[in-house]
Amino acid sequence: MAETSGIPGDVNRRTVVAGVGTAGLAAALTACGTNDKEQAPSQNTATPTQSGAPSKAAGTGGTVLGKTSDIPVGGGxxxxxxxxxxxQPTSGDFKGFSAICTHQGCTVNKVQDGEILCPCHKSKFKITDGGVAEGPATKPLPAAEVTVADGTIRLA
Known part of the structure; x- marks a missing residue:
């Protein structure tokens, strides 16, 4: 005869399968989450904005990112x-790059020892040109145009 618990076997299995699927989805989303808080500037912290070429001393257009004094020479x-x-690889030479790692799309999180670091799979990029210093990434960080005027850095 059928189960006597009052809960049919199909409903019980569906509930368990749905619960396991939901828990797995929540775990996956948590693992992929990022922290949108900006890092405090320091000698070992990088910032994603790079043009690959020296920034232009231009007007007031674009999004204000911060002050030139926040970017240490040899850091970011x-x-x-x-x-x-x-x-700022050398004094007064500001570069901008995408903060999105070319390996699998994680956001890089700091600049240390002349390299931009990705926390997900440990790719490293050069602060001078965004080129790959260490994989698994195989492509450089794309340039992002930044301008510098009156001590302010802007994303063009």
Whole structure:
């Protein structure tokens, strides 16, 4: 005869399968989440905004990212909300790059020892040109045009 618990076997299995599927989805989404808070500037912190070429001393157009004094020489700063890294390889030479890793789309999270670092799979990029310093990424970070005027860095 049928089950006597009052809950048919199909409903019970469906409930369990749905619960397991929901838990798996929640775990996957949590693992893929990012923190949109901007990093505090430091000698070892990078920022995503790079043009690959020296920034232009231009007008007031574009999104304000921060002050030139926030970007250490030989370092950088990641602006997570703008998805840009700004570096200063040598004094007065500001570069902008995408903060999105070319390996699998994670957001890079810091600049350290002359490299832009991706926390997901440990790819490293050069602060001078966004080129790959260490894989698994095989493509450089795309340039992002930044301008510098009156001590302010803007994403063009």
């Amino acid at each position: 700063m990641v602006y997570a909300k703008a998805k840009v890294v700004v570096t």
